[in-house]
Amino acid sequence: MRKFDVTIIGAGAAGMMCAIQAGRRGRTVLLVDHAASAGDKIRISGGGKCNFTNLDIKYDKFISHNPKFMASCLSRYTQWDFIDWVESCGILYHEKTLGQLFCNNSSKEILTMLNQAMSDAGVVLELKTSVKNIKRSTNFEIELNTSSIMSESLVIATGGKSIPKMGATGFGYKIAEQFGLSLTETRPGLVPLMFAQQELAPIKQMSGTSVQASVSCNNVSFDEGLLFTHRGLSGPSILQISSYWDQGDEISVNLLRDNSILEALKTKRQKNGKQAIHNALNGLLPSVVCKFVTELANVSGNIGDQSDLSLIKLSNAVHEWKVKPVGSEGYRTAEVTLGGVDTDELHSRTMECKTVKGLYFIGEVVDVTGWLGGYNFQWAWSSGWAAGQEA
Ligand SMILES: Cc1cc2nc3c(=O)[nH]c(=O)nc-3n(C[C@H](O)[C@H](O)[C@H](O)COP(=O)(O)OP(=O)(O)OC[C@H]3O[C@@H](n4cnc5c(N)ncnc54)[C@H](O)[C@@H]3O)c2cc1C
Numbered sequence: 001m002r003k004f005d006v007t008i009i010g011a012g013a014a015g016m017m018c019a020i021q022a023g024r025r026g027r028t029v030l031l032v033d034h035a036a037s038a039g040d041k042i043r044i045s046g047g048g049k050c051n052f053t054n055l056d057i058k059y060d061k062f063i064s065h066n067p068k069f070m071a072s073c074l075s076r077y078t079q080w081d082f083i084d085w086v087e088s089c090g091i092l093y094h095e096k097t098l099g100q101l102f103c104n105n106s107s108k109e110i111l112t113m114l115n116q117a118m119s120d121a122g123v124v125l126e127l128k129t130s131v132k133n134i135k136r137s138t139n140f141e142i143e144l145n146t147s148s149i150m151s152e153s154l155v156i157a158t159g160g161k162s163i164p165k166m167g168a169t170g171f172g173y174k175i176a177e178q179f180g181l182s183l184t185e186t187r188p189g190l191v192p193l194m195f196a197q198q199e200l201a202p203i204k205q206m207s208g209t210s211v212q213a214s215v216s217c218n219n220v221s222f223d224e225g226l227l228f229t230h231r232g233l234s235g236p237s238i239l240q241i242s243s244y245w246d247q248g249d250e251i252s253v254n255l256l257r258d259n260s261i262l263e264a265l266k267t268k269r270q271k272n273g274k275q276a277i278h279n280a281l282n283g284l285l286p287s288v289v290c291k292f293v294t295e296l297a298n299v300s301g302n303i304g305d306q307s308d309l310s311l312i313k314l315s316n317a318v319h320e321w322k323v324k325p326v327g328s329e330g331y332r333t334a335e336v337t338l339g340g341v342d343t344d345e346l347h348s349r350t351m352e353c354k355t356v357k358g359l360y361f362i363g364e365v366v367d368v369t370g371w372l373g374g375y376n377f378q379w380a381w382s383s384g385w386a387a388g389q390e391a
Helices: 012-026 040-048 071-076 079-088 108-120 172-178 199-206 234-242 259-270 287-297 306-319 375-388
Strands: 004-007 031-034 051-054 093-095 100-103 123-127 131-136 138-143 147-158 183-189 210-217 219-227 231-234 251-254 322-323 338-340 360-362
Touching: 004 012, 004 172, 012 031, 012 108, 012 147, 012 375, 040 051, 040 108, 051 079, 051 375, 071 375, 079 108, 079 375, 131 172, 147 172, 172 183, 172 338, 199 231, 199 287, 210 234, 219 234, 231 234, 259 306, 287 306, 306 322
Parallel strands: 004 031, 004 147, 031 123, 147 360
Antiparallel strands: 051 100, 093 100, 131 138, 138 147, 183 338, 210 219, 210 251, 219 231, 251 322
């Protein structure tokens, strides 16, 4: 039976970072993944340019039942540490918006950086390898489809359930349960929202149109792009709010966050009363959206004929469009999984289980989920780094 100091299951962002750190400490490290290549999500992330971190890492941009759990890892391996590493490898990057850092060229550069560091640290990477069974005696006995392994430490870095066709399995949750650890409820996050047929009909007509919008739900708001789709709504503001949205919740959308439409309409009523009401909105919103909001507010005719009440109804349709999604697109398209291994089960400094010595959980499998914008990779780097110092 082969022996390793550390076996890591899952060669994603967190698993690779952990492997590099443990290997650099002189530990013998085996990293296994059932996929044919390591870091597939890194490769496709950020439209192929990998939004690898954010300049503004703050704990309130992470969702967890324990809102302070992530502080230790994030403060010991920071975005600046990762940026330094990226720079030292000559990878060019830029800030796109809101502190989000993307590669100038390709996410493959981040993968090359990680793969090179793994090879320098002597990490043994075994792909197309699945885990059949795990037993704990003095060490962990891990039965792979290829061979059996004995390992002092075992790190679970298998991510969440998002995008099953990319190899997401929920395997980490099963291992947590096997060792008697509690889980918090899991659900898709950073995911487009869908609507029932009667609400969808007008939305479909705007499919492909985007606006800058402020979207609110459960006392949280995001001011970012919103995209109408043939299934409902998407775009950054919707993906963000989806992580705070629960089945049955209503969302409120301000389609024109920077302007008060009521004042603009009153001025137009005085100056150009013969203008059709939906044309009066032109220039402020895309024309398909102008038509949509006038129908939503049930106002028609010329602007000069509109009462104050009609203009208020129209203003409400623009600034406070209330809509109840029927569901989300689910794990098929969700960027992340909310919930996971209960943080109460883990030491926040090392990511080791409190009750099972030598067993670690890192990255997305844990109940820590970041906002859109590089926060999830930073959590993967930071939690992977922390476990890699101890495992
Ligand atoms: C389309 C998309 C784009 C994204 N873009 C960004 C972005 O730009 N910035 C950002 O911060 N976040 C982004 N994310 C989120 C980010 O990719 C994840 O949060 C991050 O990859 C989590 O890292 P992880 O190592 O915990 O898990 P993962 O990266 O999911 O890695 C888990 C690994 O475990 C392997 N595995 C799973 N089950 C088993 C098993 N049973 N046996 C063996 N191996 C197994 C998988 O094959 C995978 O390689 C994006 C996500 C998606 C889906």
